[in-house]
Amino acid sequence: MSETVKRAEEVGFGAPPGQVQEKGLWAGLLRLGRAFAQQREATVFVVALLLLIYFGFISSASSNFFTRSDFVNITQIMAQIAIIACGEVLLLICGEIDLSPGFVFLFAPYLMHYLIDFYGVPAIPAILICLLMGLVVGMINGFFTVTVGVPSFITTFATAFILSGLTLYTSHAQPSVPSASVQGWIQHWFGELAWSELIMAVVIVAIFHVVLTRTRWGLHTIATGGNQLGASEAGVNVARIKYGNFMITSLLGAITGLMVAFQLNTIDPSAGGFQAMFYAVTAAVIGGTAMLGGSGTILGAFLGSIVLALLLDGFNLIGISANIILFIFGAAVLLAMVVNVQLARVRAAGRA
Amino acid sequence: MTTQVPEDQAARPGGGGEVLRVEHVAKRFGPVTALVDLNLRLACGEVLGLIGDNGAGKSTLLKILCGFQPPDSGRILLDGQEVKLRSVDHARSLGIDVVYQDLALIDQLSVYHNMFLNREQLRGGLLSNRAMRRVARQRLDDLGIGLKSVDAPVARLSGGQRQAIAVARAVYSEAKILLLDEPLAAMGAKEAALILELVRDLKRKGDVSMIIIAHNYGQVLEICDRVNLLQHGQITLDKPASQTSVQELNDIVVAEYRRALEERQRSA
Numbered sequence: 001m002s003e004t005v006k007r008a009e010e011v012g013f014g015a016p017p018g019q020v021q022e023k024g025l026w027a028g029l030l031r032l033g034r035a036f037a038q039q040r041e042a043t044v045f046v047v048a049l050l051l052l053i054y055f056g057f058i059s060s061a062s063s064n065f066f067t068r069s070d071f072v073n074i075t076q077i078m079a080q081i082a083i084i085a086c087g088e089v090l091l092l093i094c095g096e097i098d099l100s101p102g103f104v105f106l107f108a109p110y111l112m113h114y115l116i117d118f119y120g121v122p123a124i125p126a127i128l129i130c131l132l133m134g135l136v137v138g139m140i141n142g143f144f145t146v147t148v149g150v151p152s153f154i155t156t157f158a159t160a161f162i163l164s165g166l167t168l169y170t171s172h173a174q175p176s177v178p179s180a181s182v183q184g185w186i187q188h189w190f191g192e193l194a195w196s197e198l199i200m201a202v203v204i205v206a207i208f209h210v211v212l213t214r215t216r217w218g219l220h221t222i223a224t225g226g227n228q229l230g231a232s233e234a235g236v237n238v239a240r241i242k243y244g245n246f247m248i249t250s251l252l253g254a255i256t257g258l259m260v261a262f263q264l265n266t267i268d269p270s271a272g273g274f275q276a277m278f279y280a281v282t283a284a285v286i287g288g289t290a291m292l293g294g295s296g297t298i299l300g301a302f303l304g305s306i307v308l309a310l311l312l313d314g315f316n317l318i319g320i321s322a323n324i325i326l327f328i329f330g331a332a333v334l335l336a337m338v339v340n341v342q343l344a345r346v347r348a349a350g351r352a
Numbered sequence: 353m354t355t356q357v358p359e360d361q362a363a364r365p366g367g368g369g370e371v372l373r374v375e376h377v378a379k380r381f382g383p384v385t386a387l388v389d390l391n392l393r394l395a396c397g398e399v400l401g402l403i404g405d406n407g408a409g410k411s412t413l414l415k416i417l418c419g420f421q422p423p424d425s426g427r428i429l430l431d432g433q434e435v436k437l438r439s440v441d442h443a444r445s446l447g448i449d450v451v452y453q454d455l456a457l458i459d460q461l462s463v464y465h466n467m468f469l470n471r472e473q474l475r476g477g478l479l480s481n482r483a484m485r486r487v488a489r490q491r492l493d494d495l496g497i498g499l500k501s502v503d504a505p506v507a508r509l510s511g512g513q514r515q516a517i518a519v520a521r522a523v524y525s526e527a528k529i530l531l532l533d534e535p536l537a538a539m540g541a542k543e544a545a546l547i548l549e550l551v552r553d554l555k556r557k558g559d560v561s562m563i564i565i566a567h568n569y570g571q572v573l574e575i576c577d578r579v580n581l582l583q584h585g586q587i588t589l590d591k592p593a594s595q596t597s598v599q600e601l602n603d604i605v606v607a608e609y610r611r612a613l614e615e616r617q618r619s620a
Contacts, residue, residue, distance in 0.1 A: 214478045223458045223469060230456035233420060235440040235470040294460040 040288035041300040043339050047286075048303050051310040061317030070313065072194045076263060078309035079197035083256045084280035085287075085301040086208040087249025092284055093212075094225040094245055095293035096152040098141060101253030101280065103163035104134050105272030108254040109178070109261035110171050116179040123181040127258065134254030137163065138247030146242045160274070168269060176267040191262025200259060201302075204252070209298040221245060225293030282329055283308055286336035307332075370432070371396045371561050372417075372529055377426030378585075379412055386412040387585040390426070394529065397558045399551065401572035401593065402565045403601065404582030405608065410565045411453060413582070414531050417563070418450035419443030430529075441470070449527035453534045453565075455518040459507035463499060464488035466506050467521045491524050492517075495550055512543025519550055523560075530554070530562045536571055544571070551575050569598045583608065 036042050056065045064070055084101045091098050108130045115126040137159060144155040178187055189196055212218035223231035224241045232238045256276070261267050285291065286307060287300025308329070315325055372394040379387040386409045394400055404410050416423045419437035427434050430446060437443045440450075457466050464481075465472075467488045473480045488502045497516045499509075506514055515535060522530055535551075536544045552575060554560050566572045572579060573593045581589035581604060589596075589604065 210478070214481075216472050216474070216479065219461070219465060219469070219472065219479065222460055226458040226460040227456070230452075230454060230458055231469070233440065233450075233452050233454075233456035235444060294458075 040295075040297050040340075040343075041303055043336070043343060044287050044300055044303040044307060048307045048310065051307060051314065055310060055314035055317065059314065059318055061314060064317055065314070068194075070317070074306075074309045074313045075195065075198035075201070077312050078305045079201035080256055080260060080276065081279045081283050081305035081308055082201045082302050083204050083252050083259075084249070084276060085283040085305055086204055086298055087245065087252045088277075088280045089284045089287075089289050089296045089298055089301045090208070090212065090221055090245040091152070091249055092225075092281075092289050092291060093293060093296040094221045094242055095228065096145060096242060096245070097156065097281070097291075098138075098152065098246060098249045099156040099274070099277055100137065100141065100160040100163060101249050101256075102272040102274055102276030102278075103160045103167070104137050104250045104253030105257035105260070105276050106269070107163045107167045108134065108257035109267040109271075110167050110176070112182070112258065112261075113176050113179060113267055114170070116181055123179070123186060127182070127186070130258060131251060131254050134251040135247045136250075137253075138250035139243065141250065142239075142243035142246040145246070146239045152246075160277075164273070171269055173269045175269060177265060178261055178267065182262070187262040187265070191259040192265070197259060197263060200255075201305075204255075205298060205302045208248075209302075212296075212298050217241070217244070222294060225295075227294075279305075279308055279329075282333050285333055288340055290340065291337075369396055370394070371398075371430070373429040373432075374413075374417070375427045375429070377413075377416065377423045377428070379409075379416060379421075379423050385585055387416075387423070390582075390586060392580060392587060394561050394563060395577075397555070397561055398578060399555055399562045399564060399576045401576035401579045402563055402582060403567070403569065403572060403579060405605065408582040409585040410582055411533060414450060414533050414563070414565065417443070417529075418448055418531055420450075444471075444525060444527070447526070447528040448531065449522040449525040449529070450531040451515075451518045451522045451533060451535060453537065455514055457506045457514055457518060460505055462505055463492075463502040463509070463517055466517060467491070467502075467524075469521075471525065491520055495520055495523070495553075497546065510543075512539050512546065515539060515543065516546060516550075519547060523550070523554060528560055530560050532562060532564045534565050534567065536566060536568060548575055569601045573598060 056062055059065075084105070087101060088098060111133055112126050112130050115121040115129055116123060121129070141152065141156050141159055144150045144158075145152040190200065191197065212221065220231065220236045220241050223234070223236050224238045228238055253272075253276075257272055260271060280301075283304035284296065284301040285304070287297060287302070287304030289296030289301060311328065311332075312322075312325060315328075316322065370393055372392075374390060374392040377387055377390045378385075390409070390413065392400075392413075402410055402413070412421075415421050417428070417437075419440045419442050422437070428437065429435070430448075435446060437446070437448075443449075458469065461469070464485045464487075468484045473483045473487070475483070485502055492499055492502065495516070497513070497520060499513065506517065509517070519532070519535060522532075532551075535547050539547065548571065551562065551564070554562070555575070564572065564576060573596070576593045578590070578592050579596055579601070580587050581601070
């Protein structure tokens, strides 16, 4: 491109110069490949595919991999991660993080148990109060982060411990079971049934994918994280966006907690916790959501949670200790960040 | 220092009456006084140039007028009616729009999403991207801003293109008062010409009044009907553009530098 043409293009005057079109099958494949690489979800999709091939055909576990019970297991692990990851993606995009959803996850089933068994609240109102509790925790996170100005890392760290202490104190760290009144169709459809986790995860992921890519809320979330001052100057209610995304994340934590309690038919004092949050953030990050704010994808986080579920399940099948898995995840997060940074450069160069 | 607002200029060029009046507005930020007893008038269809040194309070005044922050005291009248501007959205709904010095563009979003930020077109509750893309394209073409694609994120545009998009965004908001904060800062001659032509176009159509903050007095005098000089939070000069010159404005500001320098030397 000559210097004058380039300048004219930069300034925005004159017709855009025609690009030389590549021809032929090879060029077509190249273009397709390039278009694929332009997608932020591309890397994690390839990783998921490779893992599927590895565990399904190559590893010593391949004979057990393509079975119904194993697939159900994978979807159950995936769903726990993916649902919370939807909230974390929204928060990471608007420049915040929530460390506490795993403890809303922990507290919600206990709260349901207390309400029904100690206070005689009927099942459905009790569940609704649990979800409301999630929203309130999110609002508290929002209040201290947005209104008071404490960094979200600290705010949600504190609420995580508070919820943890509250749960352990009130339950005496004793496990319990979902009350008789939620057993039956509620427990059946929201966790116990083999594919119910998958359905819940897919529905929630679909909803938040649309929210992020096709609604004002999503656009304003990106604007808030991309340029907070600019967004507020344009009239975007930045505080409302952040409050809302904290509330969404905690709500999803509560939903996940109830779902897992229904699935396992037990209310466990060691459920959820920082690990649930860590998996969700990991899924978001390896799915292509930058920690810097302003960009991210729900679909990527969904694929990321599939990758994590395949790893957790596959390692278990092969018989590798679960202890090493954190090591692998840590390395995967680092690798994902490096790849994302590099790919972002390639993408920027590809568009230019 | 006294503020003079000659009566005969209140309702000049546009022919219509007064669209905006600012009375005794003051604003402090902690120990810093940004505006003291500021008075200003804008006639219908008029282009008012607001000049003054850095820190004189120009941007503060603009942020008050666009509803971004409230004044500590004083009144703002729109078409003779006193208004309290509660938010940027509220000011916009009353017909006041602004192009910020920092442009308020979101790098990660596409050109058309930026142009429609916070006034998105919806269909069934969802963003109508196709409609926004089409309208954005058409508006940019109408304004003579040749962009290859409205889908590109604004991060990839040049300074002038970014400026043009911010102006285009405000122009099409059906504003009757447009506030431009240094629309020509950091622009090459070609890009500045594009923006100046845009302003002239709007002026010819005559249904929008503008306040333009600028540093380049030559450009101000070229497109403005009237010039106000802001010093230490007050309007200290108010003249029609035809009755002043770059020389006069320069002399005033240079005199100010001298005074500041002398004061510093005296206190040292």
